[in-house]
Amino acid sequence: MTENFDVAIIGTGSGNSLLTADYDRLKVAIIERDVFGGTCLNRGCIPTKMFVYAADVAETVRHSSRYGVDARLDTVRWNDIADRVFGRIDPIAAGGEDYRKSLDNVTVFNGEARFTGERTLEIRSADGSSRHIVADDIVLAAGASPRIPPIPGLSEIPYHTSDTVLRIRELPRSLIILGGGFVAAEMAHIFGSFGVDITIISRGTLLAREDEDISREFTRQYSDRFTTYLNADILEAAPGGDGTVRIDVRVDGERISVAAEALLVATGRTPASETLALDVAGVEVDAAGYVVTDKFLRTTVPGIWALGDITNPAQLKHTANAEARIVAHNLVHPDDLRAIDLWPIPHAVFAGPQIASVGLTEQELRRAGTRAYVTATHHYGDVAYGWAMEDTENFCKLIADAETRVLLGAHIIGPNASMLIQQLIQGMKFGQTVDEMARGMLYIHPALSELVENALLKL
Amino acid sequence: MTENFDVAIIGTGSGNSLLTADYDRLKVAIIERDVFGGTCLNRGCIPTKMFVYAADVAETVRHSSRYGVDARLDTVRWNDIADRVFGRIDPIAAGGEDYRKSLDNVTVFNGEARFTGERTLEIRSADGSSRHIVADDIVLAAGASPRIPPIPGLSEIPYHTSDTVLRIRELPRSLIILGGGFVAAEMAHIFGSFGVDITIISRGTLLAREDEDISREFTRQYSDRFTTYLNADILEAAPGGDGTVRIDVRVDGERISVAAEALLVATGRTPASETLALDVAGVEVDAAGYVVTDKFLRTTVPGIWALGDITNPAQLKHTANAEARIVAHNLVHPDDLRAIDLWPIPHAVFAGPQIASVGLTEQELRRAGTRAYVTATHHYGDVAYGWAMEDTENFCKLIADAETRVLLGAHIIGPNASMLIQQLIQGMKFGQTVDEMARGMLYIHPALSELVENALLKL
Numbered sequence: 054m055t056e057n058f059d060v061a062i063i064g065t066g067s068g069n070s071l072l073t074a075d076y077d078r079l080k081v082a083i084i085e086r087d088v089f090g091g092t093c094l095n096r097g098c099i100p101t102k103m104f105v106y107a108a109d110v111a112e113t114v115r116h117s118s119r120y121g122v123d124a125r126l127d128t129v130r131w132n133d134i135a136d137r138v139f140g141r142i143d144p145i146a147a148g149g150e151d152y153r154k155s156l157d158n159v160t161v162f163n164g165e166a167r168f169t170g171e172r173t174l175e176i177r178s179a180d181g182s183s184r185h186i187v188a189d190d191i192v193l194a195a196g197a198s199p200r201i202p203p204i205p206g207l208s209e210i211p212y213h214t215s216d217t218v219l220r221i222r223e224l225p226r227s228l229i230i231l232g233g234g235f236v237a238a239e240m241a242h243i244f245g246s247f248g249v250d251i252t253i254i255s256r257g258t259l260l261a262r263e264d265e266d267i268s269r270e271f272t273r274q275y276s277d278r279f280t281t282y283l284n285a286d287i288l289e290a291a292p293g294g295d296g297t298v299r300i301d302v303r304v305d306g307e308r309i310s311v312a313a314e315a316l317l318v319a320t321g322r323t324p325a326s327e328t329l330a331l332d333v334a335g336v337e338v339d340a341a342g343y344v345v346t347d348k349f350l351r352t353t354v355p356g357i358w359a360l361g362d363i364t365n366p367a368q369l370k371h372t373a374n375a376e377a378r379i380v381a382h383n384l385v386h387p388d389d390l391r392a393i394d395l396w397p398i399p400h401a402v403f404a405g406p407q408i409a410s411v412g413l414t415e416q417e418l419r420r421a422g423t424r425a426y427v428t429a430t431h432h433y434g435d436v437a438y439g440w441a442m443e444d445t446e447n448f449c450k451l452i453a454d455a456e457t458r459v460l461l462g463a464h465i466i467g468p469n470a471s472m473l474i475q476q477l478i479q480g481m482k483f484g485q486t487v488d489e490m491a492r493g494m495l496y497i498h499p500a501l502s503e504l505v506e507n508a509l510l511k512l
Numbered sequence: 513m514t515e516n517f518d519v520a521i522i523g524t525g526s527g528n529s530l531l532t533a534d535y536d537r538l539k540v541a542i543i544e545r546d547v548f549g550g551t552c553l554n555r556g557c558i559p560t561k562m563f564v565y566a567a568d569v570a571e572t573v574r575h576s577s578r579y580g581v582d583a584r585l586d587t588v589r590w591n592d593i594a595d596r597v598f599g600r601i602d603p604i605a606a607g608g609e610d611y612r613k614s615l616d617n618v619t620v621f622n623g624e625a626r627f628t629g630e631r632t633l634e635i636r637s638a639d640g641s642s643r644h645i646v647a648d649d650i651v652l653a654a655g656a657s658p659r660i661p662p663i664p665g666l667s668e669i670p671y672h673t674s675d676t677v678l679r680i681r682e683l684p685r686s687l688i689i690l691g692g693g694f695v696a697a698e699m700a701h702i703f704g705s706f707g708v709d710i711t712i713i714s715r716g717t718l719l720a721r722e723d724e725d726i727s728r729e730f731t732r733q734y735s736d737r738f739t740t741y742l743n744a745d746i747l748e749a750a751p752g753g754d755g756t757v758r759i760d761v762r763v764d765g766e767r768i769s770v771a772a773e774a775l776l777v778a779t780g781r782t783p784a785s786e787t788l789a790l791d792v793a794g795v796e797v798d799a800a801g802y803v804v805t806d807k808f809l810r811t812t813v814p815g816i817w818a819l820g821d822i823t824n825p826a827q828l829k830h831t832a833n834a835e836a837r838i839v840a841h842n843l844v845h846p847d848d849l850r851a852i853d854l855w856p857i858p859h860a861v862f863a864g865p866q867i868a869s870v871g872l873t874e875q876e877l878r879r880a881g882t883r884a885y886v887t888a889t890h891h892y893g894d895v896a897y898g899w900a901m902e903d904t905e906n907f908c909k910l911i912a913d914a915e916t917r918v919l920l921g922a923h924i925i926g927p928n929a930s931m932l933i934q935q936l937i938q939g940m941k942f943g944q945t946v947d948e949m950a951r952g953m954l955y956i957h958p959a960l961s962e963l964v965e966n967a968l969l970k971l
């Protein structure tokens with residue numbers, strides 16, 4: 054039997070937020086193959102930041118003597134942290150699912166969806182049973198999942214991904230992290246702060262997509278803090294002795310074996326498009342598997358929409374939420390379509406140090422070569438609050454159009470970067486010039502925002 | 513002998529920053545009765561924030577177990593903190609003075625100035641010697657100093673003010689703080705975090721000039737954290753036993769004696785106008801002693817200018833710096849006068865919790881009764897980063913014009929308030945509506961700026 058719906062939503066992360074009051078009169082199917090609530094709530098942004106905050110606390114204790122405060126770190130109660138985090142999050146996920154199930158017009162399907170026709174889906178449950186539905190509109194919001202690289206031997210040894218590593222019940226003494234992106238950076242900070250001996254193995258430098266100055270400084274700090282093998286060829290994974298795992302790498306022509314109690318694979322993410330059999334519906338994906346959409350977030354098939362990590366390589370919750378608002382409107386207002394406008398997209402990496410960024414990097418501008426730009430860098434150590442922090446490493450780098458004087462990019466490495474950048478996002482969005490932002494308003498002295506003020510003044 | 517100058521500047525805080533390139537051709541006298549560099553550098557914003565940062569570190573250690581990180585606070589090395597702070601600051605002050613003294617066109621006078629005529633000053637040195645100068649333009653930038661209230665017995669016992677308390681060489685076991693303003697709040701945080709037993713005695717509530725909700729919550733938190741006697745009549749000060757000091761107060765009709773090893777008087781500040789004999793020059797001051805200026809920062813006497821704490825009750829370095837830029841320009845460009853535009857003036861209190869504020873308070877708006885407004889309050893505990901912080905108390909309160917939808921005031925109590933508010937200052941200054949700021953740009957998820965975003969959305 055095939056059940057009919059007005060709308061079917063595949064994925065319950067930002068997809069779940071589609072159901073505004075407009076949808077009360079529609080018959081809606083929501084399909085989730087994993088835990089209700091999506092990556093951000095269950096495995097991503099929120100739990101990681103809760104662990105990161107505890108990691109920041111541990112690091113503050115560890116470095117407190119720098120400020121004349123002598124303290125000792127006795128224990129990190131990993132299970133208590135995990136229980137606190139998931140004790141808060143898991144009920145939210147469960148409550149969200151229960152709420153949706155309580156609605157008369159919504160049916161929640163727990164299972165994996167795949168297209169069997171342009172508007173028909175088969176949903177297979179974990180128990181092997183299968184149901185078929187038809188929907189007038191279908192929203193692809195199935196997200197993405199960790200990408201597992203084809204490393205010889207990897208499938209024969211135990212390893213974690215960001216989906217599982219925060220749910221372990223005992224901290225390993227040592228952890229190898231494969232990857233150099235934001236997941237690797239945040240996880241190294243979390244586990245390293247909690248006393249785990251970290252080795253990072255990356256095929257390039259760290260956070261290589263950040264502005265080149267930021268990536269260089271971050272790589273330098275992480276190379277001081279952790280054991281790192283950068284620009285490494287990963288040759289093989291194998292069991293080590295005593296239940297450990299072993300990774301063999303080649304760095305600068307030399308073969309090196311690294312062993313640890315645990316392994317985290319953090320080598321990127323793959324959009325969840327493969328399991329959906331999108332080709333059956335005719336939905337186009339790009340070479341990397343991301344669903345192709347137009348500015349109204351329509352896919353190449355009328356009536357099929359997409360949002361979030363399955364369509365946006367940025368893999369950011371705040372863009373997914375903005376996309377969800379657009380789809381929520383457009384789906385029920387076909388004659389009044391709104392275009393998505395995400396520019397400028399900011400992001401942050403909650404590592405130690407923190408990174409925040411918005412707009413273009415200097416290497417992007419140089420490669421494009423189409424506009425004259427000016428840059429300015431100001432260090433935390435050169436503003437009063439940075440003196441208080443005894444910071445000697447971190448900085449704010451700004452890039453502005455040499456002619457129009459508007460910001461093209463802003464990049465911050467250091468404490469509170471994710472907050473400091475918000476006014477620059479605002480300035481970029483509303484077209485304020487560097488000069489207006491620098492001199493047109495007062496900055497509280499001696500707040501850390503003076504870092505931004507001084508970088509603007511330098512421009 | 514009377515020496516002639518083009519410009520005489522009384523005070524070396526923001527006054528010292530007047531000397532732009534425009535002044536290279538002028539003969540300048542700079543007069544300082546205290547340490548070169550002013551309150552902010554030597555006794556105010558900068559050293560207090562350096563101590564506050566160490567206090568924040570100590571508090572993080574003390575509360576780390578809340579996050580699953582068990583740590584012990586062994587010692588606070590007060591002298592090491594003080595040596596670090598003043599070891600950085602004092603050379604800057606000395607270097608600033610040496611630099612000015614090295615300039616051919618600048619003469620630095622160490623002494624106390626007072627008018628002996630409309631353009632003539634007598635400068636008395638500490639050694640009792642006296643010099644006389646005449647200047648075409650005179651800038652009053654002498655600042656302010658702690659106000660000592662007329663409490664019976666106070667002059668017979670030892671006490672500290674914000675000028676001296678950070679330079680003590682040994683932490684007292686207990687400290688009475690008289691006052692409920694920002695100095696009292698920050699000093700209680702510093703010394704309390706370092707283990708000193710704090711008693712705050714205030715004639716009203718704490719931070720009573722803040723928005724009423726902020727003041728109420730701050731008072732509540734400080735009443736939990738410290739011993740407080742609020743709405744207290746201070747009756748008498750006297751020596752206690754064993755070298756302690758004793759303060760007698762009446763609270764709710766009851767007379768109470770409070771004793772402690774040390775006393776800090778933090779009951780407000782007085783502009784340094786009295787010692788200048790301004791009446792001789794004819795410079796008008798208001799009832800509280802602040803020098804009266806027009807929008808070009810001219811006093812009532814042509815050729816005499818004023819800026820900073822001597823003219824601005826806000827007692828803020830960032831307004832003083834903005835005023836200095838105006839005077840620096842206007843003094844040498846009499847035909848191209850620039851008006852001061854400080855609106856909106858933000859400020860922060862770096863206490864525990866932190867406070868930041870800009871624009872009007874709700875009680876000011878209610879009293880004025882001239883415009884319809886709407887308010888919204890969002891708690892740290894209701895955004896994801898606040899979950900990570902386990903915050904249950906702090907919040908952001910916004911007030912907007914009900915009609916135009918622009919912000920009238922923003923008030924934040926809680927961690928990082930001084931940074932979070934900067935985007936709201938920017939929005940107010942450049943006329944962005946609440947709706948533009950709320951929905952017109954992306955906020956990084958899950959950065960703490962989502963607190964501001966959600967408060968804006970609620971409006």
